[in-house]
Amino acid sequence: MTAAVMATDGSFDPVISKLITSLKEAESLSEEQDLGFLQNLLQSKELNALVNVHSKVAKINKDDRIAPLLSASMQVLIEVLELLASRCHISPLCKEVFHLLQTPHLQSLLFAHDAIAQKDFFPHLPEIPVEVDEDEETIKIVQLVKSNEPLGATIKTDEETGKIIIARIMHGGAADRSGLIHVGDEVIEVNNINVEGKTPGDVLSILQNSEGTITFKLVPSDGKLDQRESKVRVRAHFDYEPENDPYIPCKEAGLGFVRGDILHIVSQDDSYWWQARRECEKSTRAGLIPSRALQERRILHERTQKETNGETKKGSCASICSTPPGSPNPNNPCRGPKTKKIMYDTAENDDFDRELIATYEEVAKLYPRPSVYRPIVLIGAPGVGRNELKRRLVARDPEKYKSPVPYTTRPVRPGEVAGREYLFVTREKMESDVTSGKFIEHGEYKGHLYGTSGESVKSIVNAGCVCVLSPHYQALKSLRTPQLKPYIVHIRPPAFDKLKQTRTKARARSTFDESNSRGFTDEEFNEMIKSDERINFLYGHFCDDEIVNEDLTEAFEKLVSLANKSETESLWAPVSWVQ
Incomplete structure (x- = not known):
C-alpha cells in the first residue's frame, strides 16, 4: 500500500509515514479490520489537508504578519456608493451592487476590518482624574x-x-494610538532620568539609547487639542524633500512628495507645519510638511535673494521667464520675427503669473457626468505638435470631438465658407466683445484680429460633445473655471537629441516658417525646449497630465487614453469645481 499523506514540500510527512510503516509490520499481530481502518484514516485527503495546514501554521515566523492594505475601507465604500448612485439607472448590475453595499452585514464587516487595521482594539485606560489637592x-x-x-x-x-x-x-503614530500622550504634556522623566534643564536633543538621545519599554513621567496639559483628522485634500504644486530641509522640527517625521501628489491634510493645528499623508497611503503614520503660509514665505524669500544677487541660473525664474519664443532676436537683426497663424495678445502677462505663488490647491473628487464632457485643452510650446494631435483626435470621431471655430476680422478668401474655417465679424464688433471679456484668447496678426470665444466652447459642451482646444498657454486663466472644468494636458518635447532625430525622420515642417517649406533649425528646437520650460514653470501645476511627444503615433494613443479617462473616471479637481 502506498502512503498518500504528503508534507507541504511534496514529500511524505515523516511522522505519518512512520506510523504507516509500523502498522504494516504489525499486521500479523492485530486484527486486520482495525489495521485497515487506521491505514485508510492516515491516507485520507482530509487528514492530509489538516497536516498541511498545521505545518504551514507551525512554520510561520513571528515577524510574518499580514498587514492590511488600507484602514479606511468604509470611506472607500462611501466613495463607491456615490459613484454607483449616478449609474444605477444605466445598468441593473450597478443597481444590484449599490444595494448589496448598503447591507448592514457587509458594512459591519468593513467597520470591524477598519477597527483592526487601525489597531483600535487595544484597551483604553480611564483618564487620570483632574481633581487633586x-x-x-x-x-x-x-x-x-x-x-x-x-x-x-x-x-x-x-x-x-x-x-x-x-x-x-503625529496622527496614526504610536503615541497617537496609545491615547495617553497629548500635546502640551510636560515631560519630567524618561526611563527614570530627570529631564529638567536638558534640551530636546538630550531627551532624544535618551530615547535612542533605550531598549524595550520606554517609561514617561508626564504632567498632563490643562486641555487637550482635538486630534480628529480633517478631510482636506490638496494637490502639491512643488517638490519637497524633508531630509534637505534645515528647518523641519524632526527630519524623521517629514513627508516627502513631488509636484502633483494628492495629500490628505490630517491636521493644520500648527501654523508652520501641517500633518499629512499621501492619499494612496491611508493606513500610514502622518508626516510633517510645510504649511501654505510657510512655503509662501520661503518662495518669496528665495525670489528676493535671487533678485538681490542677480542670479540667472538655469531653471531659475529669470532664465525661464525671459523673452518669449517667437520674438525678434536682438543679436540677429537680419532675421525677421517668427510668425504663427494666430498671434496672441502681445501684452503677455508673464510677470503677473510669475508672481503667483503655487503651493497647495485644495481638491476633491470630480465624478463623470452623463453626456456632459470636460473640454480637453492641449497646451505646449510652439511647434511641439499639439495642433496636429488635436486634428487627429477630432478626425477620429468628428461627431464626438469638436473644436470651436475661431473669429476673425479679415475678409473672406476664395474657397472659404463663413462658419467653417472662421466666423467673420467686423473689427468694431470684435473689439467690443474683447472689451466685454467674451474671448478666452485673442490677438492681432497682419492687421487683423483673431480669437476664440468662450461661448463657442460652452455651446460644444452643451451639445454633448467633447470640446478640444489647443490655445496659447495664457488662455488657461480664462478656461480653468468651475463652469468649464477642463482636462488640461501639457504636450512636451523630448530632449534635444530625440527632438531633432524624430522631427528630421518624420520630415516635419517648421511652424516658425509661414510657408512651411523647410524643416526646423537647431535654434528653433532649443527655443521650443526653453519655451516648454517656461510653460512648465508658470502653468505646469495646472495640468492634469502630460504627454512627451517623441513619437506622434504613441503620443496620440496616449491622448486617446487620457480622453477616455476624463470621461469615465472620477478625478481630482479644484474643490470649487465640485461644490
Whole structure:
C-alpha cells in the first residue's frame, strides 16, 4: 500500500509515514479490520489537508504578519456608493451592487476590518482624574514598547518656563494610538532620568539609547487639542524633500512628495507645519510638511535673494521667464520675427503669473457626468505638435470631438465658407466683445484680429460633445473655471537629441516658417525646449497630465487614453469645481 499523506514540500510527512510503516509490520499481530481502518484514516485527503495546514501554521515566523492594505475601507465604500448612485439607472448590475453595499452585514464587516487595521482594539485606560489637592501636582506614567516604528511625537522647550513639553502628536503614530500622550504634556522623566534643564536633543538621545519599554513621567496639559483628522485634500504644486530641509522640527517625521501628489491634510493645528499623508497611503503614520503660509514665505524669500544677487541660473525664474519664443532676436537683426497663424495678445502677462505663488490647491473628487464632457485643452510650446494631435483626435470621431471655430476680422478668401474655417465679424464688433471679456484668447496678426470665444466652447459642451482646444498657454486663466472644468494636458518635447532625430525622420515642417517649406533649425528646437520650460514653470501645476511627444503615433494613443479617462473616471479637481 502506498502512503498518500504528503508534507507541504511534496514529500511524505515523516511522522505519518512512520506510523504507516509500523502498522504494516504489525499486521500479523492485530486484527486486520482495525489495521485497515487506521491505514485508510492516515491516507485520507482530509487528514492530509489538516497536516498541511498545521505545518504551514507551525512554520510561520513571528515577524510574518499580514498587514492590511488600507484602514479606511468604509470611506472607500462611501466613495463607491456615490459613484454607483449616478449609474444605477444605466445598468441593473450597478443597481444590484449599490444595494448589496448598503447591507448592514457587509458594512459591519468593513467597520470591524477598519477597527483592526487601525489597531483600535487595544484597551483604553480611564483618564487620570483632574481633581487633586491644591498642593499636589497630577502626574501620569505612560509606558510604551519601543519598536522599529518611530514614537510619532515631537518635543520642544517652552520659551517661558524652559520645560520640555510635547509639541505635536503625529496622527496614526504610536503615541497617537496609545491615547495617553497629548500635546502640551510636560515631560519630567524618561526611563527614570530627570529631564529638567536638558534640551530636546538630550531627551532624544535618551530615547535612542533605550531598549524595550520606554517609561514617561508626564504632567498632563490643562486641555487637550482635538486630534480628529480633517478631510482636506490638496494637490502639491512643488517638490519637497524633508531630509534637505534645515528647518523641519524632526527630519524623521517629514513627508516627502513631488509636484502633483494628492495629500490628505490630517491636521493644520500648527501654523508652520501641517500633518499629512499621501492619499494612496491611508493606513500610514502622518508626516510633517510645510504649511501654505510657510512655503509662501520661503518662495518669496528665495525670489528676493535671487533678485538681490542677480542670479540667472538655469531653471531659475529669470532664465525661464525671459523673452518669449517667437520674438525678434536682438543679436540677429537680419532675421525677421517668427510668425504663427494666430498671434496672441502681445501684452503677455508673464510677470503677473510669475508672481503667483503655487503651493497647495485644495481638491476633491470630480465624478463623470452623463453626456456632459470636460473640454480637453492641449497646451505646449510652439511647434511641439499639439495642433496636429488635436486634428487627429477630432478626425477620429468628428461627431464626438469638436473644436470651436475661431473669429476673425479679415475678409473672406476664395474657397472659404463663413462658419467653417472662421466666423467673420467686423473689427468694431470684435473689439467690443474683447472689451466685454467674451474671448478666452485673442490677438492681432497682419492687421487683423483673431480669437476664440468662450461661448463657442460652452455651446460644444452643451451639445454633448467633447470640446478640444489647443490655445496659447495664457488662455488657461480664462478656461480653468468651475463652469468649464477642463482636462488640461501639457504636450512636451523630448530632449534635444530625440527632438531633432524624430522631427528630421518624420520630415516635419517648421511652424516658425509661414510657408512651411523647410524643416526646423537647431535654434528653433532649443527655443521650443526653453519655451516648454517656461510653460512648465508658470502653468505646469495646472495640468492634469502630460504627454512627451517623441513619437506622434504613441503620443496620440496616449491622448486617446487620457480622453477616455476624463470621461469615465472620477478625478481630482479644484474643490470649487465640485461644490
